[in-house]
Amino acid sequence: MIEPRPLVALIHAVPSGARIAQQTFARAFPEARLWNVLDDRLLDDARDAGGLTGSLRRRMLRLIGHVMDAGAQGLLLTCSSYGEVVDTARTLWDAPILKSDEAMFKAALAGPYDRIAVAASTPPAVPAAVAQLEALVPLVRGGRPLQITTVLSEAAARATGPAATADRLADALRAGGGDSAQAVLLAQYSLTPARDALAELMGLPVLDGAGAAARELRALLLGERAASEAAVS
Template sequence: VFNMVDESLIKNTIKANEVTPQTARRLVDHLKSAEEAGADAILVTCSSIGPAVEAAQQFLNIPVIRVDVPLADKAIGIGSRIGVVATLPTTLKPTVELIEARAKLAGQEIEVVSTLCEGAFQAVAAGDTETHDRLVTAGIRALMAKVDVIVLAQASMARAANAIPEDERTVPILSSPQLAVDATQAVIRKL
């Protein structure tokens, strides 16, 4: 197990408000480097660059797991009204699109209701986790009455969700980290 981090991928995506060809190429370079270093499988943990992860698979001979695919699959297995909470528009759009695509693939009719927690990402980037968590928690609570399940579009939001007591959760609140690790382990076991 080894880890590669390149914060320029998310920074460039946020700046351009989309995954640019340059960012996608850089991602492919990193994935090829990991493959050449001996990786058996790769888990990419940034939801904002998810579409580039899927496109990059064609250039690799090992499985590449998009962090939010197991999350999307679990959500569509729970209900047809799916809430998506995000702190970045660059994560919200690809997460909603992924859930819709996975539902279509599964032959399921769904409705996605999304919320962007304005200012939360900027707060956490400035070190203000309290404001981030308050904004995310408010976004989650606002969606609870409207949906069957809530998807946190970014792994970093899980801490905020944990602030909502179990007895106040009227729907399941899903986060990607453990689901993605479990899916990656399943892929590796099959190799």
């Protein structure tokens, strides 16, 4: 039986992802008791190795096993680079285990959008996001057509503050054809603080991974209670 305040573990590769996920869960899933686990060498070691090695996959599985064995009732990996390890973890543990942006992608694909833009500020985030989206299309979308526009703004990574980040992302979206999209997906947790400002600038819905994951875990762990509250709101 799930407790009224379920224990949700968040495994992070960078401190900024941890901060943003905590802030987002406080708004979208306030009932959760959060357990943050940070290994700030995960990304550097993957880059040095040229990708995920067997050793790195086992390392992430050990981190997942650590929180599951200690009673976590749900888990979110906030680092997209290790998302493929989730597929293995789901065969080992029954609790909900989410990839960083999986809930956002599913929400976008199930929504009324035929044209979406994926915005990022670091080059590796773009192909990773597109690969996940394309893998989910046949599972979520069926035969509905989908046009994906990808936009990279490395200037957004250098911007200071949400407003400046949103400005740089909006510039890149307009220049790259993203302004014809019906929704914008943020491919990194680090861009989440700019979501509302970007939505206002573009006049479009902007989806973020952390918020979508928090809402999905809340629905999975609180079930009917979460559904009834959403219906009332």
